[in-house]
Amino acid sequence: MRVVCVGGGPAGLYFAILMKGLGEGHEVTVLERNPAGVTYGWGVVFWDDLLDELYATDPATAREISATAFRWDGELLAIEHRDPVYVEGQGYGIGRRRLLDVLLRRARALEAEVRFDCSVEDPSQIPDADLVVACDGAGSRLRQLHHGRFETDVHLGRNKYVWLGTSKVFDAFTFGFVETHAGWIWCHAYGFDADTSTFIVECAPETWAGLGLDRLSHDDALRRLEQLFESHLQGHPLRSSPQGDNGLAWRNFRTLVTERWHYENLVLMGDAAHTTHFTIGSGTKLALEDAIALTTKLSEGSSLEHSLEAYAEERQRALLLTQTDARFSAQWFESVPRYLNLDPVRTFALLHERRSPLLPRIPPRLYYRLHQATHEIAALRTLRKWAAPRIKALYGN
Numbered sequence: 001m002r003v004v005c006v007g008g009g010p011a012g013l014y015f016a017i018l019m020k021g022l023g024e025g026h027e028v029t030v031l032e033r034n035p036a037g038v039t040y041g042w043g044v045v046f047w048d049d050l051l052d053e054l055y056a057t058d059p060a061t062a063r064e065i066s067a068t069a070f071r072w073d074g075e076l077l078a079i080e081h082r083d084p085v086y087v088e089g090q091g092y093g094i095g096r097r098r099l100l101d102v103l104l105r106r107a108r109a110l111e112a113e114v115r116f117d118c119s120v121e122d123p124s125q126i127p128d129a130d131l132v133v134a135c136d137g138a139g140s141r142l143r144q145l146h147h148g149r150f151e152t153d154v155h156l157g158r159n160k161y162v163w164l165g166t167s168k169v170f171d172a173f174t175f176g177f178v179e180t181h182a183g184w185i186w187c188h189a190y191g192f193d194a195d196t197s198t199f200i201v202e203c204a205p206e207t208w209a210g211l212g213l214d215r216l217s218h219d220d221a222l223r224r225l226e227q228l229f230e231s232h233l234q235g236h237p238l239r240s241s242p243q244g245d246n247g248l249a250w251r252n253f254r255t256l257v258t259e260r261w262h263y264e265n266l267v268l269m270g271d272a273a274h275t276t277h278f279t280i281g282s283g284t285k286l287a288l289e290d291a292i293a294l295t296t297k298l299s300e301g302s303s304l305e306h307s308l309e310a311y312a313e314e315r316q317r318a319l320l321l322t323q324t325d326a327r328f329s330a331q332w333f334e335s336v337p338r339y340l341n342l343d344p345v346r347t348f349a350l351l352h353e354r355r356s357p358l359l360p361r362i363p364p365r366l367y368y369r370l371h372q373a374t375h376e377i378a379a380l381r382t383l384r385k386w387a388a389p390r391i392k393a394l395y396g397n
Contacts, residue, residue: 001026001298004129006120007136008032011270011287013103013114015133017058018295020110028112029127033119033136038243039100042165042199043070043093043192045173045281050288051092057292064102069094070192076172077348079340080179080231085348091173091281093192097242099284131304132266133294135287138256140272150268151259157277158334160213161202162250164225168236170197175351176232177340182210184336187229188279199238200278201225202333213250221248253277253330257323261312265304269294274319276326279333280355286322290315325355332359339364 003019005012008030016028046069054062069092078084107114118125121141126132134142143150169191177186185203192198208214211228213221222238229238240248256275261268270287297311298304332339332354339347346368353359359367 001131002127002129003028003131003133004126005030005133005135006126006142007134007140007270007272008034008100008104008114008116009135009137009270009287010099010103010284011291012133012135013100013107014058014061014288015135015269015291015294016107016112016114017061017103017110018291019298020107020112021058022295022299028107029129030107030112030114031118031120031126032114032116034116036116037097039097040241041096041163042242043095043190043196044099044284045091045093045190045192045198046285047091050285053289053292057295058106061102061106064106065094065099068098068102070194072171072173072190074172076174077177077344077351078174078232079177079344079347082344085344086172087348087352089173091190093190093198095192095196098193130265131298133269134266134272135269136272138254138271138275140268142266143258143268143272146263146266149260149263153257153259155255155257157253157255157330158205159202159330160205160208160250160252161200161278162240162248164199164201164222165239165242166197166199166233166236167195168197168199168233169195174232176229177336178228178231179340180207180211180228183207184340185211185228186333186336187232189232199229199233201229204334204336208250213248218247255323255327255330261315262308267294267308267311273315274323276319276322277330279329280322280326282322282326286319289318293318324357328357328360329354335360342368 003026005016012030016030019026019028051062051066054065071090071092073090074086074088076084076086104114120126134140136142143152170189171191174189175186176189177184183204183206185207188200189197216224226233226238254275258268258273261273269290276282293315294311297307339350342364349368349371350364353371
């Protein structure tokens, strides 16, 4: 099969790896619009479940990602002027450029062809192929050219956010909240190598405008944010881009849902097919899972049409819960004042419950009491289940 992937992000490169790894003589070409070594964004986050999937599908890639990933331990809620709250747990961060380098080397080692500086604005620019995979991001040009075929719905989130980096290394995944005269502003921060962290800043649009972030220059806006998050950054600077600070890209998150995932021999993958709010940290995982699913379906020997239908059906079904979780997670952060008047322990508990569809409908204090009671009942049931046979062994019936 001759395959062309339009987009050299994680989805396209991992799909190329898996297709070449099938050992059936597939020709795979990846067309990336950016120059080699250029990418946007800082670090991405993932957990052990993604590593397990990578080990199951391409152990060589999994080993290198595991070896180079930064491990962060626990989660920290730090509300200014209140005692911080820490909960145990672990996850990983990896620089987006580092991840792409790993995938690129592996794809080329398997003899996939990767071309840089190849912007595709029209299907006529795509080499002749049996299958064209559009993995060119949420603003996919190929999807837009066939908008009526894919039936895409886009929902614009309310909050403003900007993706930054810093030399302050956060060893725990940190939610840092600061109250200002214009309202709350907060960060989502996590380390992704020994020298750097992702630092996402988010706030309501009224706060964004009230702090002047809608009109400050690039440098002045960064200095303003550094002042606001001084207690979290501890003197470390913020940067807007790994390639140089050329502008602050404040955005409203675009949640994209696509009804149909393929048209003729064109199929969507990754952000070109779906996006989920960054507050659940699943974008990279879902893109790689798309690549795994599509490769699996193509390897089963059915017709191309049937394989693409099966792929779309499987991934849409798998995404239902994640997209629902992401919607409620985004809603939690769009309602921050509702939760920050609680003590930090309760706020953090409800932050962890942000995927619940009941939370927006129940007063936070009542939800917390019900949540605690449910956990206590579950703990008592576990204790009873553990104790019953031991008591019986000691005392008989």
